[in-house]
Amino acid sequence: MVDRYTLRRFDDAPPEAIQEALERSEVVYFEQSPVPLPSEEDLDFLREELPRQHKVKNVSYHPESDSIPRFEASTEIQERTKQILKSHRAEVEAFFRRNAPAWTPGWTVGTSSFRAVEEKGRDLKPRSNNEIVHIDAGAYGATNGNRILRFFINVNPSVDRVWGTKGSFAELFASQGAFVEAARGKHGRIRLEKSVGDRLFSGVVRGLSKVYPLLRVIDSSPYDRAMRRIHNYMKDTESFRNDTTGYKEIRFPPFSAWSVFTDGISHSAVSGQFALITTILVPLENMVQPELAPYNILAAAS
Numbered sequence: 499m500v501d502r503y504t505l506r507r508f509d510d511a512p513p514e515a516i517q518e519a520l521e522r523s524e525v526v527y528f529e530q531s532p533v534p535l536p537s538e539e540d541l542d543f544l545r546e547e548l549p550r551q552h553k554v555k556n557v558s559y560h561p562e563s564d565s566i567p568r569f570e571a572s573t574e575i576q577e578r579t580k581q582i583l584k585s586h587r588a589e590v591e592a593f594f595r596r597n598a599p600a601w602t603p604g605w606t607v608g609t610s611s612f613r614a615v616e617e618k619g620r621d622l623k624p625r626s627n628n629e630i631v632h633i634d635a636g637a638y639g640a641t642n643g644n645r646i647l648r649f650f651i652n653v654n655p656s657v658d659r660v661w662g663t664k665g666s667f668a669e670l671f672a673s674q675g676a677f678v679e680a681a682r683g684k685h686g687r688i689r690l691e692k693s694v695g696d697r698l699f700s701g702v703v704r705g706l707s708k709v710y711p712l713l714r715v716i717d718s719s720p721y722d723r724a725m726r727r728i729h730n731y732m733k734d735t736e737s738f739r740n741d742t743t744g745y746k747e748i749r750f751p752p753f754s755a756w757s758v759f760t761d762g763i764s765h766s767a768v769s770g771q772f773a774l775i776t777t778i779l780v781p782l783e784n785m786v787q788p789e790l791a792p793y794n795i796l797a798a799a800s
């Protein structure tokens with residue numbers, strides 16, 4: 499059955515309400531973006547120029563290298579895109595500093611991206627297909643249980659962005675035995691502590707990434723691997739993909755904004771073109787309700 503998901507609006511919410519709702523895996527929705535948008539000219543530029551660039555689907559500004567890696571375009575287009583995404587990222591950071599101050603110590607304000615392609619009908623392998631409901635696993639390499647916070651704005655002037663969801667990670671983990679099996683993997687139990695080998699590998703990656711910042715993406719941890727197995731189960735398993743139990747669609751109109759912990763709620767990009775997406779990694783220990791975090795849900799079941 500497909501219902502219309504009832505969104506909770508947070509246009510006038512006090513900061514703690516936004517923070518608590520996000521930790522409870524709600525979609526925090528704003529009819530109008532609370533973060534200032536790039537100028538009309540800049541939005542026109544992103545919407546018109548980037549789809550013209552060969553192979554551009556997702557353009558991401560990486561703060562660790564102060565660049566947009568693998569972006570083949572003229573210097574002028576590269577520089578303008580970089581400046582727009584960099585300024586937008588600073589606006590999103592300021593928004594969360596105001597609204598979720600408890601999360602800021604030790605956080606990593608990561609990439610700011612522009613999604614240039616229509617999400618619907620892309621012919622992709624299941625694991626890279628965001629049209630299939632999934633939870634996010636890993637961001638910039640290992641999260642080690644830290645949370646993946648994302649802030650979205652639909653910058654299409656006339657078309658909604660549509661998401662699908664089958665509920666929160668907590669609900670799915672409690673109701674789907676296959677999630678527990680996937681988290682166990684070949685170990686036969688849920689293992690979250692890092693082995694000596696894991697620690698050595700992470701140490702080497704940390705050292706190398708001081709020289710080559712983008713290398714941090716190859717880091718890993720038992721927690722991130724367990725989440726990756728769950729992610730892959732959701733995308734690979736036909737019976738789960740075809741099961742519409744609890745499936746709901748959410749429509750985000752032009753210029754609305756929303757935020758979620760994408761490791762805490764299942765989601766798929768059903769359709770839509772042109773969105774700004776900023777990612778922040780929030781330390782697990784900064785959570786006001788840490789028991790709701792996927793790491794602690796897995797730990798409680800181990």
Ligand SMILES: [Fe+2]
Nearest residue numbers: 633634760765
């Ligand atoms: Fe995702």
